[in-house]
Amino acid sequence: MPKLAWVRAATSLSNHEICSISKRHQAAKGWCRHLKGVGILKVLAKAGCVADLISVAAISFYGSEPNRDAPVQIVGGANKKDAGSLTFAGKSALVTGAAGGIGTAIVRALREQGAKVAAADRELSGVAAEAHLEGDLLDCAYVEGLAAAANDALGGLDILVNNAGVITRGPVTETSDADWNLSLGVNVEAPFRLCRAAIPLMAGQGGGAIVNLASCWGGKAPGPNHALYCMTKAAIASLTQCMGMDHAHQGVRVNAVCPNEVNTPMLRSGFEKRGFDPDTAVATLGKSVPLGRIAEPDDIAEVVLFLASDAARYICGALLEVNGGKPVS
Numbered sequence: 180m181p182k183l184a185w186v187r188a189a190t191s192l193s194n195h196e197i198c199s200i201s202k203r204h205q206a207a208k209g210w211c212r213h214l215k216g217v218g219i220l221k222v223l224a225k226a227g228c229v230a231d232l233i234s235v236a237a238i239s240f241y242g243s244e245p246n247r248d249a250p251v252q253i254v255g256g257a258n259k260k261d262a263g264s265l266t267f268a269g270k271s272a273l274v275t276g277a278a279g280g281i282g283t284a285i286v287r288a289l290r291e292q293g294a295k296v297a298a299a300d301r302e303l304s305g306v307a308a309e310a311h312l313e314g315d316l317l318d319c320a321y322v323e324g325l326a327a328a329a330n331d332a333l334g335g336l337d338i339l340v341n342n343a344g345v346i347t348r349g350p351v352t353e354t355s356d357a358d359w360n361l362s363l364g365v366n367v368e369a370p371f372r373l374c375r376a377a378i379p380l381m382a383g384q385g386g387g388a389i390v391n392l393a394s395c396w397g398g399k400a401p402g403p404n405h406a407l408y409c410m411t412k413a414a415i416a417s418l419t420q421c422m423g424m425d426h427a428h429q430g431v432r433v434n435a436v437c438p439n440e441v442n443t444p445m446l447r448s449g450f451e452k453r454g455f456d457p458d459t460a461v462a463t464l465g466k467s468v469p470l471g472r473i474a475e476p477d478d479i480a481e482v483v484l485f486l487a488s489d490a491a492r493y494i495c496g497a498l499l500e501v502n503g504g505k506p507v508s
């Protein structure tokens with residue numbers, strides 16, 4: 180994860196402390212003289228990664244007399260060895276929807292940070308992972324056995340990402356029974372069954388983290404003409420909050436990421452079906468986002484990794500909106 184944090188030069192860490200943390204990095208010393216302490220770096224220092232972070236930030240700012248009250252961008256340096264609670268060395272993860280837009284990014288990011296990954300999807304030929312568990316999430320037997328299969332293949336299960344999803348469009352009056360079964364089956368029932376199987380496994384191994392993919396549309400502000408999709412995403416959000424409370428005592432943290440629009444096949448296929456050119460439509464949609472663009476899969480994957488990581492060790496039952504500043508209206 181090359182970009183770790185924005186921190187504000189603020190409090191608590193003395194120049195002496197920063198310099199001693201980063202003493203093996205000569206370049207950092209000049210920068211440290213100017214910067215009067217950054218509280219969050221203290222936390223990062225405990226995670227064992229601050230020296231490299233400081234050194235990279237120092238190289239960026241060295242010679243430019245950084246303003247101690249200005250925001251400081253940590254521009255890199257979180258290598259696998261030093262990133263402490265944000266690394267996944269020795270961790271095993273199961274990711275559903277692993278061949279999709281966001282799923283591909285999650286699998287790649289987890290593996291880059293040292294995790295072993297069991298990928299699950301209907302077709303996985305192009306997906307690099309330690310285990311490939313192909314199947315249909317509408318098949319109850321497959322879903323019921325998936326957590327155990329990942330556990331067996333990887334020698335443990337620390338992380339489950341319920342990422343697979345389908346979108347059905349239209350109001351209720353244009354929604355078929357097949358739409359209902361598909362939406363509920365993939366977006367709600369499969370994560371329910373997977374969590375039910377994974378939680379005891381994780382608890383028995385000392386704990387774990389589950390991250391569900393909900394949506395900005397699944398909560399207080401559903402989008403128009405996607406009744407079933409919004410309802411299923413509200414359901415998984417609610418389930419996340421309940422499981423987050425109910426299983427924290429077992430050391431299993433359950434949280435959800437709620438993206439707004441993300442540039443993936445799910446979104447692009449919708450434009451195509453409505454006769455729009457996806458690239459043009461994505462660019463136009465980006466203008467409605469305060470950050471100036473819709474999300475890319477990596478923007479979501481990195482938040483998933485944060486919630487799955489030890490850095491989020493005190494977060495349970497949270498629904499984290501990732502929206503570029505664009506609320507659903």
Ligand SMILES: NC(=O)c1ccc[n+]([C@@H]2O[C@H](COP(=O)([O-])OP(=O)(O)OC[C@H]3O[C@@H](n4cnc5c(N)ncnc54)[C@H](O)[C@@H]3O)[C@@H](O)[C@H]2O)c1
Nearest residue numbers: 276278279280281315316342343344392394440441443445
């Ligand atoms: N793209 C967006 O704008 C957006 C916004 C908010 C939330 N989300 C959520 O993010 C998650 C990932 O979405 P994405 O945009 O990457 O979509 P995507 O269509 O690119 O990927 C979804 C993946 O789920 C898999 N899948 C679907 N049905 C399955 C089944 N029956 N069995 C096994 N696998 C199945 C698909 O094969 C696919 O690889 C979804 O839960 C989605 O609802 C996406």
